[in-house]
Amino acid sequence: MATLVQAVRLALHYGETHLGVTDVFGEDVGPPLGGVFTATQGLKTAWNSPLDERGIVGTAMGIAYAGGRPVCEIQFCDYAFNTIDLLKLAGNQRWASAGNFDMPIVLMTPSGSGIRGSLYHSHSFESWASRLAGWKVVMPSNALDAYGLMLSAIADPNPVLVLLPKALLRMKGDKLIPGEPADADELSRLIDAPVGDRSDWVPQWPTVEEYFVPIGSGSRVREGTTATVISYGRTLPLCVQAADELHRDFGFTFDVIDLRSIFPYDWPMISQSVAKTGRVLIVNEDTEVTNFGEHLLRRIVDEHFYDLLAKPRLLMGKHVPGIGLNQVYEHNTVPQLPGIRDTLRELAEERV
Known part of the structure; x- marks a missing residue:
């Protein structure tokens, strides 16, 4: 089974072979490194940009205006903050031109905690991104x-904007990508660059196939009636584990929704689930002031107030300037399994 970062690389290879990708670029994206997390190793259209995030976004806009289809990377989302004005411009171009000028940019960037990246490599970006009208935002x-x-x-x-959860990049999937070799070691031999001299290395790409996940569609990864849990990215597997443990220990069953798309998001799936369970917990690791989960919470209260059996809850990161390098600091700054499990049990047991 491919890891999440290998899946991104396979998708980019498919994109430059079948979907018209003209450029894959960013800081250390081209050879010899192929991206700090190896997401772009071996791609024929990959090239290295200067260390300039504003230049990366501006160049992507120029390529798109000229008829290209670029995929660019900001090495860590922590360094996307100085591009906000350009991101806003990119987001309004199709709207301002009444659809006459497309802006087919893909901007991918690692986001979130989980690698002990300290102050400058642990931020979450989805709440900021959700305010960029005109952009679609996804997080697998x-x-x-x-x-x-x-x-x-x-x-x-x-x-x-494709936000890639740093903590999950090396995690293997439990489902095969269409056309992917079943043997993970074989896949690694085919597409992972060797350590050391790579001057003569050429990837042997498997014949992966078309597979689209519609932007705006969530995934119900567990089904139940006790409560609804909404998450995405790093915290989603923790929510699944918490739900499974509470089912084993207490018999509770939960709808666990992987949002997958921050915007547009799958409101019909959320709405149907909340109407069924009457209890809801939203979990993410962005900071707690103007968190994207607060928007979901507001909409749930607005549209499902009389369906709710208990106060809805939002578990999120602490409002601090950054996450410390020490593992204890990181664990106490963003949601972890014990806190998710305790909050979910409290929600399940709250009396009507």
């Missing part, structure tokens, strides 16, 4: 979704 939690969402992002005429 597994390899197959990463592959399918990336293909959908490449094919979209709008700018799409």
Whole structure:
């Protein structure tokens, strides 16, 4: 099974072979490194840009205006903050031109905690991104979704931000990408660059196939009636584990929704689930002031107030300037399994 980052690489290879990707670029994206997390190793259209995030976004806009279809990378989302004005411009171009000028940019960037990256490599970006009107924003939690969402992002005429959860990049999926070798070691031999001299290395790409995950569609990864849990990215597997443990220990069953798309998001799936369970917990690791989960919470209260059996809850990161390098600091700054499990049990047991 491919890891999440291998799935991204396979999707980019499919994109430059079948979907018209003209450029894959960013800091250390081209040879010899192929991306700091190896997401772009061996791609024929990959090249290295200067260390200039504003230049990366501006160049992507220029390529798109000229008829290209670029995929660019900001090495860590922590360094996307100085591009906000350009991201806003990219987001309004199709709208301002009444659809006459497409802006088919894919901007991918690692986001979130989980690698002990300290102050400058642990931020979450989805709440900021959700305010960029005109952009679509996705965040996969597994390899197959990463592959399918990336293909959908490449094919979209709008700018799409692909947030990649740092903590899950090396996690293997539990479902094969269409055309992927079943043997993980074989896949690694085919597409992972060797350590050391890579001057003569050429990847042997498997014949992966078309697989699109529609942007805006969530995934119900567990089904139940006790409560609804909504998450994405790094915290999604933790929510699944918490739900499974509470089912084993207490018999509770939960609808666990992997949002997959921050915007547009799958409101029909959320709405149906909340109406069924009457209890809801939203979990992410962005900071707690103007968190994207607060928007979901507000909409749930607005549209399902009389369906709710208990106060809805939002578990999120602490509002601090950054995450410390020490593992204890990181664990106490963003949601972890014990806190998710305790909050979910409290929600399940709250009396009507």
